Amino acid sequence: MGAGHAHLLHRPGDTAVHRLPAQVKVVAALAVVLCVVSTPRGEFAAFGLYLLLLACVWALARVPPGWLAKRALIEAPFVVLAVVLPFTAGGPTVGLLGLRLSETGLLAGWNILAKGTLGVLVSLTLSATTSPRDLLVGLQRLRVPALVITIATLMLRYLEVISAEAARMRVARICRGHDPRFLWQAGATARAVGTLFIRSYERGERVHLAMVSRGWTGTMPDAGRAAAPRTWLAGLVPAVGAALVLGTTLWG
Amino acid sequence: MPETAADDTPTTRPPALLVEGLAYAYPDGHQALFGIDLRVEPGERVAVLGPNGAGKTTLVLHLNGVHTPGAGRVAVAGLPVAKANLREVRRRVGIVFQDPDDQLFMPTVREDVAFGPANFGLRGAELDARVAAALAAVGMAEHADRSPMHLSGGQRRRVALATVLACDPEVLVLDEPSANLEPVARRELAEVLLGLGRTTLMVTHDLPYALQLCPRSVLVDEGVVVADGPTRELLADTALLAAHRLELPFGFRLD
Ligand SMILES: Nc1ncnc2c1ncn2[C@@H]1O[C@H](COP(=O)(O)OP(=O)(O)OP(=O)(O)O)[C@@H](O)[C@H]1O
Ligand SMILES: [Mg+2]
Numbered sequence: 001m002g003a004g005h006a007h008l009l010h011r012p013g014d015t016a017v018h019r020l021p022a023q024v025k026v027v028a029a030l031a032v033v034l035c036v037v038s039t040p041r042g043e044f045a046a047f048g049l050y051l052l053l054l055a056c057v058w059a060l061a062r063v064p065p066g067w068l069a070k071r072a073l074i075e076a077p078f079v080v081l082a083v084v085l086p087f088t089a090g091g092p093t094v095g096l097l098g099l100r101l102s103e104t105g106l107l108a109g110w111n112i113l114a115k116g117t118l119g120v121l122v123s124l125t126l127s128a129t130t131s132p133r134d135l136l137v138g139l140q141r142l143r144v145p146a147l148v149i150t151i152a153t154l155m156l157r158y159l160e161v162i163s164a165e166a167a168r169m170r171v172a173r174i175c176r177g178h179d180p181r182f183l184w185q186a187g188a189t190a191r192a193v194g195t196l197f198i199r200s201y202e203r204g205e206r207v208h209l210a211m212v213s214r215g216w217t218g219t220m221p222d223a224g225r226a227a228a229p230r231t232w233l234a235g236l237v238p239a240v241g242a243a244l245v246l247g248t249t250l251w252g
Numbered sequence: 253m254p255e256t257a258a259d260d261t262p263t264t265r266p267p268a269l270l271v272e273g274l275a276y277a278y279p280d281g282h283q284a285l286f287g288i289d290l291r292v293e294p295g296e297r298v299a300v301l302g303p304n305g306a307g308k309t310t311l312v313l314h315l316n317g318v319h320t321p322g323a324g325r326v327a328v329a330g331l332p333v334a335k336a337n338l339r340e341v342r343r344r345v346g347i348v349f350q351d352p353d354d355q356l357f358m359p360t361v362r363e364d365v366a367f368g369p370a371n372f373g374l375r376g377a378e379l380d381a382r383v384a385a386a387l388a389a390v391g392m393a394e395h396a397d398r399s400p401m402h403l404s405g406g407q408r409r410r411v412a413l414a415t416v417l418a419c420d421p422e423v424l425v426l427d428e429p430s431a432n433l434e435p436v437a438r439r440e441l442a443e444v445l446l447g448l449g450r451t452t453l454m455v456t457h458d459l460p461y462a463l464q465l466c467p468r469s470v471l472v473d474e475g476v477v478v479a480d481g482p483t484r485e486l487l488a489d490t491a492l493l494a495a496h497r498l499e500l501p502f503g504f505r506l507d
Contacts, residue, residue: 209318213316
């Protein structure tokens with residue numbers, strides 16, 4: 001039943017990156033994303049440097065790029081948008097492989113693609129190296145309002161609940177002779193998706209009730225530990241790196 | 253687990269659980285309870301029997317304020333189950349849910365068992381000791397660092413029980429605790445429950461188990477209490493059992 005779903009976005013490990021207190025990682029990730037977003041879209045080298053910076057963190061945390069690539073697929077809709085833009089935007093055009101493409105559209109597409117990909121990769125790096133629980137404790141330490149933390153908890157829980165429920169329903173369907181490879185059985189799969197949402201919602205409700213029954217009031221009981229100034233400095237190295245890249249592109 | 257001595261003079265204290273005229277309809281309009289009356293004295297162990305869909309789980313979920321009564325009232329040791337008292341009520345009443353998958357959600361067994369007592373203010377060494385004692389009581393100490401999602405059905409049920417034992421509630425409410433358990437684990441669970449000496453309300457379809465653990469039983473059907481009395485007398489009434497889709501297992505005799 002639902003084996004393995006517990007680590008959908010998390011990749012447990014015991015590296016320096018994993019051990020870093022969550023609040024430090026959250027701040028570092030946020031800072032890097034801010035740098036990426038404020039980089040002018042024409043500064044191609046800067047985006048390369050950001051990627052290099054991330055690659056260093058992955059090496060430290062021993063997260064294989066393939067693992068990240070598979071999960072980065074959630075940004076596929078944005079990729080489509082980025083591909084469509086060069087054909088639809090107006091203004092001056094450039095020739096590429098015999099196609100007339102809008103120059104502003106091309107740049108806008110690249111802008112979405114580069115910043116979106118980097119943003120997704122940063123978030124994935126954070127979630128890969130921080131367990132959901134630590135993440136919540138980290139947010140709590142950063143004095144994020146309890147309501148936001150509650151919503152985040154529920155989202156994390158529903159994500160796991162849905163994937164577990166999906167795995168169970170798939171097993172139940174297959175055991176009753178359903179073979180999802182056949183096209184004419186696609187209907188059953190589609191109906192299952194609908195049922196899945198209702199069932200996940202109801203199970204999520206019951207899990208919530210069970211949490212409430214054990215005295216849960218919306219905050220994680222474990223308040224975590226404060227990070228020493230040196231830990232903050234070490235953890236913020238990638239953020240400082242990103243800030244340097246941004247600084248040189250803006251004033252260099 | 254620390255012991256609370258079961259007081260033999262219950263009349264001097266308010267009932268551990270008091271349910272009066274409890275009626276409840278689910279949000280989809282389905283009326284599940286039609287006026288339940290139940291009084292459980294401190295230290296009593298009471299079995300709740302009844303067919304599928306009788307309203308047993310619905311009743312249980314009123315005892316710590318998960319559901320809000322449509323009519324009637326519920327009190328725990330004299331304290332009304334109302335919004336202002338919910339935290340105290342939940343500290344006093346520990347519910348083990350029917351489906352362990354609803355109960356377990358943390359990445360490891362240890363964290364899941366620590367979740368409740370930490371919510372109620374326990375920290376550090378005291379918390380660790382409480383978690384260790386609860387896991388030992390259900391024989392799951394060696395699985396403390398595994399993910400609850402990767403345990404067998406019976407193991408999950410035991411961990412679910414430990415999550416509630418760790419909260420050290422005055423009243424223990426168990427919704428079908430023996431389902432999915434191997435015979436030995438079932439007997440060990442009985443020993444744990446008897447050893448705790450807590451006020452216990454146990455929903456079960458396992459009639460011999462009810463007889464073994466609970467001197468008193470209430471029979472619920474179609475949202476009302478249809479019988480309430482000594483378990484042995486209730487189970488000896490074949491006509492009553494048959495009228496409510498209950499029967500003793502093959503070969504089981506009451507004599
Ligand atoms: N979430 C819900 N929404 C609507 N109706 C519900 C819901 N949960 C239960 N019911 C209905 O309420 C009635 C009582 O259900 P309840 O779960 O209390 O039964 P039960 O006595 O615990 O049965 P079982 O022995 O099968 O666990 C049933 O008719 C059931 O269909
Ligand atoms: Mg039930």
